[in-house]
Amino acid sequence: MKLLEDRIRNEGIALSDQILKVDGFINHQVDPFLMKEIGDEIGRHFDEKNITKVVTIESSGISPALMAAMYLNVPMIILKKQASKVLNEDVCQTNVTSFTKGTSYELTLSKKYVTKEDNVLIVDDFMANGEAAFGAVRLLEMVDAKIQGVAILIEKSFQPGRERMDKLGIEVFSLARIAKMEKGNITFGKADE
């Protein structure tokens, strides 16, 4: 998506070969019009898949997921990050460790909101190792929902998340794919269409 690539090129900051800061328009300050365009783009791509729920992971994925859900005319579900296990049979949980941030949490879904009748689209801001997205996949498998795809704003293609998701046979739709980074320099790969 040219609009997003341009914003990353102009406002993103490659702090190292691993860390990209997009605090100015995605993570900390959010441009609602960019999110609307992104949500529409994702929605158009998955329009024929009979999506019934858009699922995201708190909190940076919420803005684009909300806009995609609006386009697709379905509810959005926010998977919650809990510090510890909840002992409650109404929820599913799975442990997620973020290598990037060095943190670990229990990703949580109430069984009330996604069931085996659902066709789910996962939306998140970044995919690097794919830990968060795989956590979402595990939760959705626990409730036997059908996973129709994963939409990602920024894929770090030099990390293994995408490849691992491909191996599961789950479509990844990335609006911007970063092939390589070094401090102060970002090289894009071909985005999905």
Place this chain on the structure above:
Amino acid sequence: MKLLEDRIRNEGIALSDQILKVDGFINHQVDPFLMKEIGDEIGRHFDEKNITKVVTIESSGISPALMAAMYLNVPMIILKKQASKVLNEDVCQTNVTSFTKGTSYELTLSKKYVTKEDNVLIVDDFMANGEAAFGAVRLLEMVDAKIQGVAILIEKSFQPGRERMDKLGIEVFSLARIAKMEKGNITFGKADE
């Protein structure tokens, strides 16, 4: 706002005289069209205030704040909840203790995104004791931003947040005001207009 009151009446669950669950349309599952209506209502109310930034607190406030920011044609800023203090002169932090949840965190704002030139509207989902909103106010005061008001989806009027905010001279615009709750029963007060 009748639309929101109706949803709370029909789908909200008063677990006790203190705890209201709105997981089905605000917190865990989110209705994007309700959020759009709420964002428009908040935007219309503050339309003449020359708002330059909408500020919210991760993560349940993000959806309505994004829609209000879209209406007002300004960026949204997500105040981050950090587990510990960041030693970095580019950020402001303030400690917030949530009595409802029994948790404590460092609410964090990068100085780059809100300055003394800004007219800020704070948007959040709930106001009870007002701890989160007061944390936002403290951060915005640290950067000398002008606070034009606080928009709240659901105010628990029997708790002191609203009154404390009134005393600071900060306008609170609550779309639904709950005068009283008991298990299974919710009594509304008059919403702001």
